[in-house]
Amino acid sequence: MMFRKPNAIGELRTYDLEVINNYYVWRPWLPLARFFQVTFKFLKFFTALQFDRLWGHPDQSPVKRASQLRQILTDLGPGTIKIGQALSTRPDLVPQSYMYELTKLQDNLPPFDKKLARTIIEEQLRAPIDAYFSEFSPDPVAAASLGQVHRARLRTGEEVAVKVQRPNLRGMITLDLFLLRRLAVWFGPYLPLNLGFNLDFIVDEFGIKLFEEINYVQEGKNCERFAQYFAQDPNVCVPKIYWHASAEKVLTLEWINGIKLTDVQQIQQTGLDIERLIRIGVESGLKQLLEFGFFHADPHPGNLFALKDGRIAYIDFGMMDQLSEANKENLVDALVHLMNREYEALSGDFIRLGFLAPTTDIKVIVPALEKVLGDLFGARVSQVNFKAVTDQFSDLVYEYPFRVPAQFALIIRSLVTQEGVALSLDPDFQILKVAYPYVARRLLTDESPRIRQRLIEILFKSGKFQWQRLENLITIAGTSGAHFDLGPTARLGVRYLLSEEGRPVRERLALALTQDDRLHARELFNLWHLLAPRIPARDLARNVLQEMWDVTRERLSPVATLPRSS
Known part of the structure; x- marks a missing residue:
């Protein structure tokens, strides 16, 4: 194989695997020296851990060793510091005593000259x-x-x-990425990981983001x-x-x-x-x-x-990072199906999001999802935190053919980090207490056709209108202390129902009022009881009449402009 001697690595502006490999293949002493430097420091660290376990003081050693690990990562430079920062947001991987020290890597590092x-x-x-x-x-x-x-x-x-x-900076980062990727290729297949893709792929994604x-x-x-x-x-x-x-x-x-x-x-x-x-x-x-x-x-x-x-x-x-429009829609779909406990549809969402391969037999996955997520998103939803969800979900990753796409690893990291920040402010904080009302408010108030369709999917199941679901959405949306005004939504809803696009929904609603051979007056009364504080009766009537007038005028305007016959 022919190698082209590359230019200085400091000229590299984006992560380029070929250029980085060629650069260090021509300079093998650089990764070799770095390998021995890293190995020597961590060998001393793991030897000290073993000494503590056999002859030391277990109650005192974690704090001391955590500080030692932080110092090692700091001394080794930007590449290892970034790895330490990532670990500082993963309480599922790192003991609490180590997390406290690793958080110091976020913005409390030695300056340069x-x-x-x-x-x-x-x-x-x-x-x-x-x-x-x-x-x-x-x-x-x-x-x-x-x-x-x-x-x-x-x-x-x-x-x-x-x-x-x-x-x-580029020289130090590319050297660590080159070495880390080589180790991932050599030892990745032997590690007990179920990632759904090779470990070197994760290193490449890390490198791309680091160069950005x-x-x-x-x-x-x-x-x-x-x-x-x-x-x-x-x-x-x-x-x-x-x-x-x-x-x-x-x-x-x-x-x-x-x-x-x-x-x-x-x-x-x-x-x-x-x-x-x-x-x-x-x-x-x-x-x-x-x-x-x-x-x-x-x-x-x-x-x-x-x-x-x-x-x-x-x-x-x-x-x-940027989510595609398709993935945004798939995420909303997944949340809707999760709220409805529709685990078969949720399995399809996981396939579209890349968590499951298209060839996966979802008949096996559905019972597992129902078992793991059923309790979490049931009546106790407001008592659940995001880490509990990820902990439960990690069991599925190891037992079933789940994988975590690189982009969603960033999303999960972002959410876990945000929850960690919130927990530092309030130890009793539960992220779903805020997230669940937000999703409900967005479903009820968003004007986009995409979200409107998701709301219709929630409210109609097997051709029947789900009165309880609408009541639950309105109740949940009004929690968490946020301002919630349904007035604009009511007006948009009336306009949609009176439009040609809304004809199927209009017909289904008419049937819903008399479904099961009875008039659903009690449900209407309960619904009005929930809506009244958020939409004053006078405003609602004015909105309905205004929309009816606007729609009628729009429909009549083409007729008014037709030429009169002589």
Whole structure:
């Protein structure tokens, strides 16, 4: 096989497996030296663990060893730090004593030389720092795995955060990715993992995301796109990007004066409503997944702040991902089928989402889903947390041919992380107490035809109208303390029912009122009792009459414009 000697690895802008392999094949001493460096450090660590188990003090060693592991990952550089950050959000894989230490890897790392940081900024901006900033803190205010942040003030007066990338970052990252991928290819088949694909595929996905994260121009674009989605949301703050003072390795953005969401004491002292902050955080995460399809894949405590006005601020948009329109629809379908306990249809959703192969015999899967998820999403739904769901689901992954697609691994990580942040604010928090009402409100109020169709699927089963389901949806949607106004929905509903598109539903509703050979007056009364507080009778009547008039006028307008016969 012929190899082409590649150019400097520092010129690589995206993850390219062929270029990385060729580069290190020509320089085998680099991965070999790195392998021995990593092996030596971890061999000392595992030897100490074994010593503790045999002759040490088991009650004291976990804290000491957790601190030692954090220091090892820090010393080994950005690649291992990113792995440690990922583990810090996985309570199902990492003991609690280790998680506390690993969370320090999120934004509490040693900075690099401040003179070098200044040099990088001036090289990237092609001008002295004084040309852009009237004030610039020489010492960083925060340091993370891929860069550090300096506080500054632009010459135009705005207070900003200047994010500067660590030197030789691509060289360190590509070396670790090359070594990690080789180990995955060699030893992956022998590991007791049921991933549905090779371990090297996961390394490649990790590499792609890592290269996206170290491109600050892309991060700035991600930030602006995220801000556009939340432009009408008064509860979410996104910093402004200052492009004239930004480049590939330098990003200048609006300074955020906030409190870390994990700093419970300061949040309480400020007088902020913790329950409201939690609801904003969870609902904004659900909006990203189910409405926008563009989601923050790394919402750890260092990237989320509470503002004194009650808003939540997101920062650091390096790790983002995009859900396709089809997957957004499939996710909504899965939630609908889950709410209805329709496990056969849910199995089909898992196939479309990639959790199951198309050839999977769902007759075997359905009883397993019913057994695992039946209790979780039954009457006790408000008492369940997301980690309980993932723990239960992990049993299915090992017993049945489930796999977790790479994109959904990011989603799961994002949700588990958000729940972890919420739990730090409220130890009794249950994510489904917020998520379930959000889904119900969206089903009842969303104007899109896609969601409207899902609502119809919920309300009609086997040709019969499900009165209890509608009552449950309205009841659930009004919980969790969020404002819930059904007035606009009622008007849209009337318009839809009077339209040609709504004729089948109109006919089914007429039959529903008299189904089973009786008039469903009691159900109508119960429904009105739920709706009355959210839609005043006068407003509802006015909306109905207005819509009837508008629809009638629209239908008559073509007739009015016909030419009269002479």
